[in-house]
Structure formats: structure tokens, C-alpha cells
Amino acid sequence: MTSSSVRDAREALGARLRELRKDAGLSGVQLAELTGWHSSKISKIESGKQAPSEADIRIWCRHCKAKPQVPDLIATLRNVEAAYVEWKRIAGIRRKQQQLHGLEAETRLTRWFEPVIMPGLLQTKEYMRAMLGKVSAFYSHDEPVDEGIAARIERQQVLRHGNHRFNFVLAEQVLYTTVGSDDIMIGQLDHLLSVMRLPNVVVSVIPTMSDYQVPTTNFVIFDRRVAHVETISAELTITQPRELVLYEQVFQTLLGQAVIGEAARVLIGQAMGRRQPRSASGGT
The missing domain is CATH 1.10.260.40 (lambda repressor-like DNA-binding domains)
Incomplete structure (x- = not known):
């Protein structure tokens, strides 16, 4: 195209x-x-x-x-x-990051659900490099991965500057999907615990054995104005009010299934422990 x-x-x-x-x-x-x-x-x-x-x-x-x-x-x-x-x-990762940066800067409340991978705003540089390398190879992007990483890191400033609130709901699978290596994942999960301390950021986790309640895919809702849904071939932009209501209903249902605070930190800690070498965790 x-x-x-x-x-x-x-x-x-x-x-x-x-x-x-x-x-x-x-x-x-x-x-x-x-x-x-x-x-x-x-x-x-x-x-x-x-x-x-x-x-x-x-x-x-x-x-x-x-x-x-x-x-x-x-x-x-x-x-x-x-x-x-x-x-x-297909035009490139950096272009997309720049577009999202503007949208996120205008948004007061961002609600984000991810079933498999870590949301971009929460990723470490090492996690980004491993993931974007795979994405670039799959879509045959010619641009250097470093440009996409730099643009995504710039986006993350919105977490700490301005009057913005973030509500991330992650499926527990996100904690176990290996992007890069165990070392990268341990660093990523440790970073997640750190970001959870920010007063304007809420991270909750849906336990793996939770009941099926509603149809799901990854999506982000920006205030009540627009929702983004990524598919393999394209990114959908949802603006119809009746459709946005459906995404809000799904988000609230998923949020109701998720654990928060200390319970979420326990699940993250368990995921980190599964990746520690046996000698470090008392094994033989």
C-alpha cells in the first residue's frame, strides 16, 4: 500500500x-x-x-x-x-509514535486494556527494542528501530507531566509474554512496579483464571472522544458515540475482574520470581 x-x-x-x-x-x-x-x-x-x-x-x-x-x-x-x-x-513506527504523542497530550483520562504485551507508555527501552525489532521485521519497515524507540520514550513523558490520569488494565498474560529475554522481562516488571507508584497512574491485573465476560481485544480510550484498536493490518479509530459506549462498557467489566494495589503487585512479583535463576530463588 x-x-x-x-x-x-x-x-x-x-x-x-x-x-x-x-x-x-x-x-x-x-x-x-x-x-x-x-x-x-x-x-x-x-x-x-x-x-x-x-x-x-x-x-x-x-x-x-x-x-x-x-x-x-x-x-x-x-x-x-x-x-x-x-x-x-506501513509508513513507519516513528510517525505513529508522534501522532499518539499529540493525542495523549490532549487527553485527561486514558483507559488502556492490553491482553498480551505491555502498553507502550509502560515499556522499558530494552523491551521496546526487542518488540519493535520484531514488528519492524514483520512489516518490513526500513527505518532504524532507534527512531521508534526515541519517539516512544518521548511519549512517556506524559506520565509525569501535565494534568493526565491513566488507568491500565492488563491481562496476567502480559506479565508472562516473553519479549526479548528473562533479563529484559525482569527489568520490565520492576519498571512496572515503579510506575505504579505514580499518583496519576493505576495499574490493575486480570488473573489468568478469570471467567469470560465480554469480547475483548486490545484498545485505548482517550477521554470519551476516541478509541484506538490495533489489528494486524491496520489501526481502527473509533469515534461513533454508540461504539465508544461499548468500549467503555467492556473496560468497566474488565476493570471489575482485575485486582489492584497490593494484590496486583503480588501477581507481578510472582511473574518476576518465575524468571529468576533457581540459585537466586533458593533452588538447587
Whole structure:
């Protein structure tokens, strides 16, 4: 996926919408008056410079007497959006870190659930290097891993500066997923215990034997404005209020299953102990 192919897809969608407008006998100015939009929005959508929303497509088709075209156009839009997100992912780790840095700096309350790996804001440099090395190799990124690490470390400043609160819910598996080596994991878990002392950070852990309650995937909720969900091929950005409510409900359910405070520290300590050499833990 390249930026040019994403642009071509947007332009093709815009061309289809332009044909619908012309078939309805409307000029761009006339359609703008009917929709209440600025005429420049019509021009940008038709030229592919601006992607319409799903609501925009419904309004466009209603005024152009083309309602039967709505499902197909929305499906096309979703494909374009997925392609754009995929291109942003492939464009590089550093770009993504910089985008997240801005979003996190604007957020008062960040709620983060992770089922397998440590959240980026809680990772040590060694953990990052081991993980990002694997990610870069998988996606064939050409940029140096050090650039992604530096950008992620810069992001972590938000934990200690500004009026921000963080609520991390981790599945116990996160403590046992080996990223790099036992030494790296011991350092990572020790760092986690340290971060838990920050007054604006809450870390809770869902024990492995907990009951299944709700469908889950990793996700982050930024205030009540947006949620990010990572998949293998793309990152989803959720902004629809009804969808955000679902993620909030899932987070509250998971939080209710998690242990906090000393009970969470005990689970982290046990995970660290499992990685200690036998001679260090009294074994023979």
C-alpha cells in the first residue's frame, strides 16, 4: 500500500460522487446550498482531497436522488479508510509514535486494556527494542528501530507531566509474554512496579483464571472522544458515540475482574520470581 494508491482510491470515490451530482442536474454550488455545506467541501470531496464521512454520503445521495447507491458507496469509503490506515501503519513506527504523542497530550483520562504485551507508555527501552525489532521485521519497515524507540520514550513523558490520569488494565498474560529475554522481562516488571507508584497512574491485573465476560481485544480510550484498536493490518479509530459506549462498557467489566494495589503487585512479583535463576530463588 502506497500513498499514491490511497489517493487514487479517494479520487475514484470523488469521481463517482461527482457523476451522481451531475446526473441529478445539480451544480456544485446548488448541492452546497441544499446540504448547507461550504462549496469548497463539495470540490474537495469530488477531487479526492477530502474524504467524505458516511453521513456525508447519505446526505449527498439524498439530495442527488441516489439513495440506492448508499450501501455501495459506504462500502467503498470503508475500503478507502482501511487502506489509508494501513498505509499510515506501513509508513513507519516513528510517525505513529508522534501522532499518539499529540493525542495523549490532549487527553485527561486514558483507559488502556492490553491482553498480551505491555502498553507502550509502560515499556522499558530494552523491551521496546526487542518488540519493535520484531514488528519492524514483520512489516518490513526500513527505518532504524532507534527512531521508534526515541519517539516512544518521548511519549512517556506524559506520565509525569501535565494534568493526565491513566488507568491500565492488563491481562496476567502480559506479565508472562516473553519479549526479548528473562533479563529484559525482569527489568520490565520492576519498571512496572515503579510506575505504579505514580499518583496519576493505576495499574490493575486480570488473573489468568478469570471467567469470560465480554469480547475483548486490545484498545485505548482517550477521554470519551476516541478509541484506538490495533489489528494486524491496520489501526481502527473509533469515534461513533454508540461504539465508544461499548468500549467503555467492556473496560468497566474488565476493570471489575482485575485486582489492584497490593494484590496486583503480588501477581507481578510472582511473574518476576518465575524468571529468576533457581540459585537466586533458593533452588538447587
